[in-house]
Amino acid sequence: xxxxxxxxxxxxxxxxxxxxxxxxxxxxxxxxxxxxxxxxxxxxxxxxxxxxxxxxxxxxxxxxxxxxxxxxxxxxxxxxxxxxxxxxxxxxxxxxxxxxxxxxxxxxxxxxxxxxxxxxxxxxxxxxxxxxxxxxxxxxxxxxxxxxxxxxxxxxxxxxxxxxxxxxxxxxxxxxxxxxxxxxxxxxxxxxxxxxxxxxxxxxxxxxxxxxxxxxxxxx
Numbered sequence: 001x002x003x004x005x006x007x008x009x010x011x012x013x014x015x016x017x018x019x020x021x022x023x024x025x026x027x028x029x030x031x032x033x034x035x036x037x038x039x040x041x042x043x044x045x046x047x048x049x050x051x052x053x054x055x056x057x058x059x060x061x062x063x064x065x066x067x068x069x070x071x072x073x074x075x076x077x078x079x080x081x082x083x084x085x086x087x088x089x090x091x092x093x094x095x096x097x098x099x100x101x102x103x104x105x106x107x108x109x110x111x112x113x114x115x116x117x118x119x120x121x122x123x124x125x126x127x128x129x130x131x132x133x134x135x136x137x138x139x140x141x142x143x144x145x146x147x148x149x150x151x152x153x154x155x156x157x158x159x160x161x162x163x164x165x166x167x168x169x170x171x172x173x174x175x176x177x178x179x180x181x182x183x184x185x186x187x188x189x190x191x192x193x194x195x196x197x198x199x200x201x202x203x204x205x206x207x208x209x210x211x212x213x214x215x216x217x218x219x220x
Contacts, residue, residue, distance in 0.1 A: 057092020
C-alpha cells in the first residue's frame, strides 16, 4: 500500500499546484479588466471626445471584413458620425499580399460615407501591442477610443493606457465571445505585461504621420 499512497500524494500535489497556477493565470486578465474599468464605456453618449477611433484588426473573408471586424467598423462609423472622433485609424496585419486586414475596412468605411482624408491605415499592426505602440510613435496619437469586442477590449485598453495614450474603450457588438476567445486572453494578457515591462519595439516603425495630414497618404 505504501507505493500507492506515495503515488496518490504526488498526484494530489500536482493537482493542487495546477489549480494554483490556473488561479494565478486567470487573475491576470481579471486584474487587467479591473485596472481599466474606469475607462470603459457602454454607450456612444458616454464616450468623451478623442482624436481618433482605433479599429483593431481581425480576419477578412474573401476580401470583405468578417462579421466581427464589420461590427468594429460599424462602431467606429457611429463614433465618427456622433463627432466623438474626427479620424479613424484602422490597424491590422498586412504582412503579405494574400493577407490584408486593413484595406477591406477602408473600403467598408468609404462605402459608409466616411471621407477618405479621415481614414488612416496602419499596415503593420501585427498584434495589439504593436498597434498601440505605432499609434503613439508613428501616428502621434494622444487620445483614442478603442473599438473591439468585449473579450479583447480590456487588454487593448490596458496596453494603450500603459503606453501613455489617453484611451477609452467601447465594446463592439458580437462580444459574446466563445470560451476559447476568453481563454486566449490568458496568455495574451501575460504577453502584454511582458511587452510593456520590456518596452518592446515593433519590428516596423517608419517616419511619423500626423493625423492632421490626409489619411490617403497612408493607404499604400
